[in-house]
Amino acid sequence: MATKSSPRIPQKTLIIEEQTRIEDTLSFTILLSERIRLAVDEARLFKFDCSEVGNKVVVISQMLRSAVRYAISGGGAAAFYDRPFYRIAADVTKNLEKALTLVKKCRRGNFLCRVVTIVSAADFRKIFALLDSSVADMKWVLSIYSGDGGGGGIVITLPPIASNDPILSWVWSFIASLHFGQLQDKIEAANELASLAKDNDRNKQIIVEEGGIPPLLKLLNDNSSPEAQLAAAAALSNLSNSEERVGQIVDDLGIPIIVKGLADSPVGVQIKVANLVATMAKYSPLAQDDFARENVFRPLVTLLSCDIFPDDPMIIIGKQTFHSIVQINKEMEKNSSRLGSSVVSSKVGKRENEKLEVKLKLKISCAEALWMLARESVHNSKRISETKGLLCLAKLVETECGELQRNCLMTIMEIAAAAEYNADLRRVAFKTSSAAAKAVVEQLLRLIQESDNSWLRIPAIRAIGSLARTFPARETRVLGPLVDQLSNGNQDVAAEAACSLGKFACPDNYLCIEHCKSIIEFKGVPPLLRLLSGNERAQFHGLILLCYLGLHVGKSEALEQSRVLSVLEGADRALIAQHPELKELISKAMYHLNVYHSGVLPQGQSYTP
Template identity: 60%
Template sequence: MVLLINAFDLLSVPAAVAESPSRAPRMAAPPEEMRIEEELSHPIMLSERVRSAADEAESFKSECSELGKQVDRLSQMLRSLVRFTTSAQSLYDRPIRRVAADVSRHLERALALARKCKHQNILRRVVTITSAADFRKIASLLDASVGDLKWLLSVFGSDGKGGDIELSLPPIASNDPILSWVWSFIASIHMGPLPDRIEAANELASLARDNDRNKTIIVEEGGVPPLLKLLKETLAPDAQIAAATALQYLANDQGRVQAIVNELGVQTIVQILGDAPMRVQIQVASLVVNMAAHCPLAREDFARENAIRPLVTLLSFDMFVDDPKAGTPKQSIHSIVQINKQSKSLGKLNSHNSYMDGSRTGSHKKDRENEKPEVRMKLKTSCAEALRMLARGSLLNSKKITETKGLLCLAKLLDEQGELQYNCLMTIMEITAAAEANADFRRAAFKTNSPAAKSVVDQLLKVMKETDSPLLRVPAIKSIGSLARTFPARESRVLVPLVSQLNHSNQDVATEAAISLGKFVCPDNFLHKEHARAIIESNGVPPLMRLLKGIERMQLHGLYLLCYLAISAGNSEALEQARVLAVLEGADRSVASQHPDLRELIVDAIYHLKMFHAGGHPQKQSYLVGISYE
């Protein structure tokens, strides 16, 4: 084997080049990227230097000659790529930058090797050894770079129009095939004709559906902006559906949802909700569901962009109220239909959020009227679920739903069946929870003389009385409990059916009934004494006593309710006849000991009961002596 010893050969290599072999390829673009032409000029310059060094070689001449031929081919392909990048109207440059970084790294190693083959004087010789194996190794690296560039040119197309979807595997992605597929699909969405863009979006959706790792790669490699662009700027419904579906699969994680928000995705989504064919609106509403469910910050962004208005519009587009008792014209369902006429004003949110064609709104409205009933029902279901997710934990969105007359619309739709009924009920539960936590909102949205509030309560009571499913009864009961402070004294219309739920065979239903009744009679409720007497008069004590024999959660909330009744109506004969005092004195230590507030409540309740039923004025003390309920 021929060996060559060179002296101080690395002294002639610039510091940046000499250090480059240890530099890892960049996985993400720097904050301030160079223009892509400048990024490609570096490997072109390196290829010229390698060619020059190979020509000047005085040892390993045949190997250097082959090296020069490889570099010439690389140089030609790099120049072709530069010509494409300068002529392309839209360019997806992420794989180009990654490949250019790898090519530069390989050329720097080739340059260092070629320079070792140039004649050096004896003073520059050192123990650095160059062998034919080094050339074979460099040749392999340069072949990989040729393969990467060939793949790039096949994907992007030398005619400047973009290539077909390319599923071949470039060497740079040999350890991660998904990466090359993602690059190909994103490039097609950026630059391909419409059929290819639709196919690429569907392929991204398929990859995203497989696992979370694929989702992360798609987002990190810049897949969100072209999908949003396809959703916003394309008039073809199939393209919009493909883009919305892919985004929907990506939006199952807070970080990925935030990536969509950061690309102004919320504005685009609100625009499409206000003006698109019904099939598109169904997918976009489902996208809102995922984003709102996984990112609280996204809910606030949707609130700022007033996403509630188009959702309520779509939920109520074919609803009319014939019953004059449903409310005044200003507050009727019919007024919700007028929101359709106001949907054009959504474009005033931002200049970039304006509709592309004002005439399309009327066309889509006509299409909606001609759609099949099952499609219209699916749209309503998706919009109701989107409202539910937007209202979850958001006072602002809950307010906007009531301000757009959405509350009345939701109440009306509780007469439906299936998912639509469930989503409307869950939305009402979220709104009433917000009202429970905010007194101003509660007073504004659920005034006793409000037709919307009255309609909601009537429908909730109807669900409690007529629905067998615990899945529906539980949120209805929770909603009534959240509104406990809005009902007048001795509200038998609400309390009687709520008390009857204590007898329900389903443990969750009975427990939620106890929790809701507790909100009527807790000291925070101004009318707790009146409500306590009404519950007792409704024969609520016997089923409550049976509740105390259930599982721990039932016991816990049953004890809370029983204590509130004892404190608010301690002189009731019904409590004495049920031996409530003995039950509280024998309250299970294991339940009370884990809840200090309950322990104190039991002491207070016993004090009130002894005051009325045992005579005298007993001092407060702990009566938790572990006596059994029997």
């Protein structure tokens, strides 16, 4: 996992340090060019060729001095973006050192020196080529800072240093344009970086290593241009498919900028930024935590709940109403000035006037962001619940379809999964008197009973199973639909139903005996036995549930009539070998079934309960 960086040094201090480093680096190279000039004056061999070397070095020296002026004048992209300078300066220095070595060999003209030094015209041709490359490299790097590439625009020529890796020069040019280009140039550069990042992970890594994230965040923070924000958000999203790169965005203090962009930008930008939140949260637990600290849930729930609750006081669940979300949104708009998460009236009006498909995309993106934020995070699941997000999610599951419905359902599933292992979250989000809990359960049961899509039915079944410990014994209505799904023709659905029922029947559930009786009353044994002839997952969860029934209601006639004892005795040995925990569980279940059905222990059985 990426770690957080140390406290930031003030920007002014960083700029001064960068200027000093660049000046020192280039000053050494300038000194080297002066030494070559002196060596040229002393040359006695190949005087014409040495003179040509001197002329080329003079040009390079002038360019180096121009670079120093950029670094110390503050005009300066060099003050903010030094990667090309350092790379090219290192190459220029190597070439000048080779030129100095050659010219020094030409200082005396006696015959012995001619023989010993073995200087040839071919040596000068090589040096000329190297110096010409250095001139071209310096011309290129100065052009991306001086604006010679088109008024501060993107320089599309290819310097010799990047001839073997053109991506590098393109990235340098695009990032430099982000630092000091005109607005349209910045937009074009961000779009180009987004395109490069979309191609492959190597391009992504180059962009990050060459310092592309800070200027993209700065562009995203510029709310004067939605087009610029869109381009920046797209580039950052394409970079965010690894924990390391997401960690870099976090380290560059990107989270507050992203949350601000989500809260107070036009709808099109909000869609892109919500996608960025989802991607970052998907790949990085660190980003999940930082988004929570910046309270990203407020704007997400606000945007998700916009326009979905009818202004009708008759829509009541318990002591709360779905319409209460509207009031919550109004409170958010009054009280969230710190992050700018309120949407001012003019922007609300604009959002209301957006096309339905645009508003749908926004809700889809916000729901996915909540899903990724809640995934495997108890803290974030609790925060979503505290913002009344569960009510909003339940309503959308009820009224919507397609991707939005699924994203909302998956968010509920993740919150339920977190609640399964956290008693505090269960009490906060899923207490039996909670309007949100009632709404969520109603929609989960509806999907289990009515949906024809396994990609909706399975997460609904899984969520009900995660909430098994929240249901009282009298709440048998949740078990009937689950038992029905044991007969589902889709073995994945049937296996998921067995898994969820197992959470009702397991010993960790203090109502396990009552739940086991209800499962048998709903005639769950016959379909459960048929499930044992299914795939490995179906057999595994089917056996576990069957063992729990044997343990807790072993004297049931339904189990005896179905010859459950014989079924357990004939359980697949290969499956048991793969899952050693089954062996002890089956042994316990067989013991109880033998006691109740035959009144004697099975032969050779030594188990003591």
